[in-house]
Amino acid sequence: MSFLTAVICAAGIGLCSPVDAQGGQNYESYLSSLSPSVVQNLRTIASRNTRMHDDSFTRVGDSATVNWGFIRCLGMDHMELADYGQLRETVDFFRSRGRMFRRDSLAAGVGWSSPRVFSGGRRAPLYEELRAIRPRYALIHFGGNDIQGANLARYTHWMWRIVERLVERGVIPVLTTVMPRGDDPAKNELVPAFNAALRALARTWQIPLIDLHAALLPLPRWGLAGDGQHPNSFAIEGQTRACQFHEEGLQHGNNVRNLVSLMMLDRLRRYVALGQESEEPEAPRVLGAGDEATPFRWDTWPLLHRGVAQGEGSTAVRDYSFRLNERQSVTLWLAPRRDVRLQFELRAHRGGASSETIVSGSERFERELDAGEYTLRVSSPGRDGGEYVLIGDAVDPGDRAFIRHDNR
DSSP: OOHHHHHHTTSSBSOSOSBOTTSSBOGGGGBBOOOHHHHHHHHHHHHTOTTSEEEEEEEEESHHHHSTTSSGGGGSTTOBOGGGGGGHHHHHHHHTTSSTTTSOOTTBOTTOOGGGGGTTGGGOHHHHHHHHHOEEEEEEEOOTTGGGGTOHHHHHHHHHHHHHHHHHTTOEEEEEOOOOOSSOHHHHHHHHHHHHHHHHHHHHHTOOEEOHHHHHTTSGGGGBOTTSSSBOOOEETTEEOTTBOSTTGGGSHHHHHHHHHHHHHHHHIIIIISOOOOOOOOOOOOBSOSSSSSOEEOSSSOEEEEEEEOSTTOTTOEEEEEEESSOEEEEEEEEESSSOOOEEEEEEEOSTTOEEEEEEESSEEEEEEOSEEEEEEEEOSSTTOEEEEEEEEEEOBTBBTTBOOSOO
């Protein structure tokens, strides 16, 4: 399967079948579409700071990112690209900056959760790392530790802030979904919720995403080491060989992660650094102005949208609309970003101008809804209003919204 064929079947955030026509893994399907509009957005981000190096990237994350098996081996002689020899140019491109693959990032650490990169104010690890190497790209993976608190709103807040701060500085963020948890079934049930937020965050900001979670699921033991939390690596006589991309090597988590990360860096090199044009399919976006006449509207799930609601009757009340083509289980999660009270009202339109309130509340709901048109209004009873993030997902009845382990 060609790359273009692979991404056309996605038309979004890595939703293709993980098996190609020859019956092998289609690793390109785990990469979000870098469509012409996304590429233009990435070039706009890069234009904000011409002092960043187009042949430089950094890693931002937790112990799985610090792990010796992640990406360092691309700077070593025992790398084996196998059927992916076309990626050699990208390896050489980033090697030209020196020890780019092998250096220790200041923005990644064992036991870190997403807020940790901002500790220290102006001397925070994230800012220190950007000053140290001036990278154009940042490979980001947080969630393994964030999920301990089971607080999706908090995680979304900090991941949004990481993306926002990088974009402001001309750095292109590359999000990576949270890996499966083989050590704790309860924590593993939360992973799809966090990943839905990441996919929606990538769509909202029009930035790249690597669906590592989906890439690991077909592997033996999900490509995880004995602790059930970190990816394992292919080894020969006790020596780690996480950058050997032959069939045997790609039965291991770090090997797969290294391959899909290199594939994403290859596309960024071609589209951003070299200026090549993209023919990849456009991903859906939230459209509209958010008022009653032209509500925010989306046609695909998951959803993530940031807005500001003010008192009832204010023009800043946010209105949303969506259509379901079949009966689905819908979850909507309203996460305030300040200490404010928020309210929502979901209405179903039964034809013509008639409508009825389905549910109202202040935080989260999950319910099976029939096919049809719906509107959602978000408001705040206080005069000062409030900033919020709206997260949503919809799945077939019988699946729990947010709680799923496939890649639909």
